[in-house]
Amino acid sequence: MTFSWEKGTGYLIHFPESQKETETILEIVRPLFENPAIRKIGQNMKYDIQVLANYGIEVKGPLFDTMIAHYLLEPDMRHNMNLLSESYLGYSPVHIESLIGEKGNNQKNMRSVPVDKLMEYAVEDADVTYQLKMIFEPKIISGGLADLARDIEMPLISVLAAMERNGVKLDLEDLKSITINLREDIISLEKEIYTLAGTEFNISSPKQLGDILFIRLKLDEKARVTKTKQFITNEEILQRLTNKHPIISKVLEYRGLKKLLSTYVEALPLLVDKKTGRIHTSYNQAVAATGRLSSNNPNLQNIPVRDARGREIRKAFVPEKGHVFLSADYSQIELRLMAHLSKDESMIADFLSGNDIHAATASKIFGVEIDKVTREMRSRAKTANFGIIYGISSFGLSERLTIGRKEAKDLIDGYFNSYPGVKIYMDESIRKARDLGYVTTMFGRKRYLPDIHSRNQVVRGNAERNAINAPIQGSAADIIKIAMIRIFDRMKSEEYLSKMILQVHDELIFETATSELEKLKDLVIFEMSNAVKLDIPLKVDWGTGNNWFEAH
């Protein structure tokens, strides 16, 4: 592990043989790492912070992470150190693989590398990092990204490190019984499908399934195909064929259950950490071009919730004894941001009225009193509101509402008549992207959109939708990051026992000591609601429970 200080010195911490030597070294470096007046520089510092935490050292003081800095400078690119070194320093560092071998089971431990080799690697690592810092920091400042870096991204690193280390407990018994049920159901569906098809085949193979449905059973003479000339067999297509043949609904159910089994129910238990007995996701702070986080190994940001059977999996995420889950989420944050950023008076008024926003939209675009809005009208308005955030097109909306292009266009025209400021704002975002080459979030995060000048209208259309969506999605990401930092700081300074454990884009989940529940709930709601002052309030919904299902 290597670190740099302001003076550019490389530090090597080797992994000593004896316990005594380890302790000596730790006590030498501890005052440095724990000194809040010393700014630490590193590449992917979340990792280093965790290694040090394993040795009981808490890294304090400001951070400057070159990976994160480059993410802010070039959010669409990749940020690993060798790549950065090659493109900014014209120098190819020693690959870690040359010391410990390729990734996989045979990858050696750092401890097995001879100390002289290790030293060379470590010193180079610190040197490269420091040189990158010297290049990136001025760019961050001149790019108007200093506040975002100093106040949000760099402080967030420690928050994420702690959340990852906290992890979340899984009820393995619960998952086991889900597994048994799923396996049974899958086997019987399999048999039914083979009977209905009149032959056995691999249902999980889109190619084989397509051939069965569209050649053997001839369920659609005009079946559409992919670029690779396979039949499309996705859910949307299959749904439309439900009435054509009883095999369809069986296949859909089979697909759904297989997904649950392989992606969640069977996979999650394998990722329980032997030492902690918990699941530790890792958050990637530098992949999503809009500024969102992502989660992997496992991805805990896509645990099923929409469908009843999938939602059961959430019951297996449980707090420790004496604890309860608290979940708090921003209500309609992206649409609220559209209202705020566009300053559209009528959308602001709709939010301030306290009415259901989709019903209010429906009332306007369909020209009926709000209490005369039907479920169907509300549902369409909701789809339109989503479309607006994504950078609507009449084609896209018509696909989702299964209506004609003309009808969709009329709906959009009606929408813009109701919320004229939104139309003006969207045009302004695209104009800004053309003029500057990028768009920004409320906190100055940039996304470059070079394709905005493309002569190819498909490519250009994509950039135009990004010009509309990125400031919205990105501002929402900025806001929850601010809330996370403030909540984390307060939980530490006010000595809470509870832990922040998960973030799912607009939602935070806490494993709360039961005695702290009321206080923590107020703290979380306050900090989330007040992370930023908008023209309309940020609404925060919350729930508690003895598992994630109940709390959500």
Added chain:
DNA sequence: CGAGTCACG
């Protein structure tokens, strides 16, 4: 290792 599919916000 790309393609197809599908889980989430």
Added chain:
DNA sequence: ACGTACGTGACTCGA
């Protein structure tokens, strides 16, 4: 005549 809703990660198949 084109072909698109925004952002991710994981699994399975099959060349």
